[in-house]
Amino acid sequence: MSNIARILQDSRIIAIVGMSNKPERASHEVADYLLQHGYRVLPVNPAIAGQEVLGQRAYATLAEAAAFVAPARIDIVDCFRKSADIAPIAEEAIAIKAGCLWLQLDVINEEAAQLARAAGLEVVMDRCTKIEHRNLALAA
Template sequence: MIKRLLGESETWAFVGLGEDPERTAYQQARLLQMRGKKIVPVHPSATSVLGERVYASLGEVPGKVDVVGVYRRAEFAGQVVDEAIAAGVGAVWLPLGVIDEAAARRALDAGLDVVMDRCPGVEWALRRGV
């Protein structure tokens, strides 16, 4: 599933992606953008990140989103996963250290693919560029 998500997905919404290049969300979004993915930043106070328009919430993002990267602390992950389910996305990706088993179960029950406690950059490297 990870190889499929990295290889076949086109649009990734990064919830929590702000303007700070030192943050993990920024680095991972930039990595995927450099590998041809469309990045949609979702952050309540940023305006432009990595040359892309920022949306205040996942519900405001127009068009189809394949994967939602949940770059928020674990205690906020469930809310983001519920928004992803409501938005009809195909998958949620919770990065290293972001673990919410109940939210993952809700997403799976709604038919979404779920990756939890994994880093997209590391997974990309392990799969030799997908």
Template sequence: MPASEATAADIEEILRETKLIALVGASANPRRDSYGVMQFLQGKGYRVIPVNPGLAGQTLNGEKVYATLADIPERIDMVDVFRNSEAAGPVAGEAVEIGAKYIWMQLGVVNEEAATRARAAGLKVVMNRCPKIEIPRLGR
């Protein structure tokens, strides 16, 4: 297993300890994966705050949309990244700045440099996985 790979114990801890998720790259389009994952996570009892500068100020699945992580007035536990691997770098930096505990990069999103920086700041990092897949796999 690569050093960057999150362990099953890491994933279990993140899913157990997380209450408030910021979903970066949220979409209002029901056909987009980010939309379905947001609904799934809400159905599992997580509060999910959407982040998308183009939708800022609107409401998505019952939550106000924010332009950036820094705009969210509450402390975020996990930042779920629905952006490409390159864009995940700046998002990871923002996650560190706001004091998030965890950063989760969705399927296909891998940024080793960002993961290294986030871990150095004390965050646990998951890459190239989806909580909508991991939660049922772990029987949660």
């Protein structure tokens, strides 16, 4: 089993950083898909904090989202942000003891990845959770 397959199979709680409340945005589509496939999704975006997106309350920060699900942990921090914005998100993911820092398609930040790996997080870069889930036939 690949690392990606294991991560997706073992994870239940996914924080989507950069989540949009606009249905035409990729983050919204991915969140909807993940919800339909049994994952718990936590939207993280200060612009929509306190609102509901796809029936899920949005949080301003990863720390707020992590406090909400405690004592459970956020398994995957799924990042829909520019590559240049990832380092502080990686630091937050480390601080909340997330299991994986996942950077979406075209999001690559080696410095943030090294930081996360050094702290014990798994890292997936330049991959889409929805596409990977569907390709691995975990959708069954």
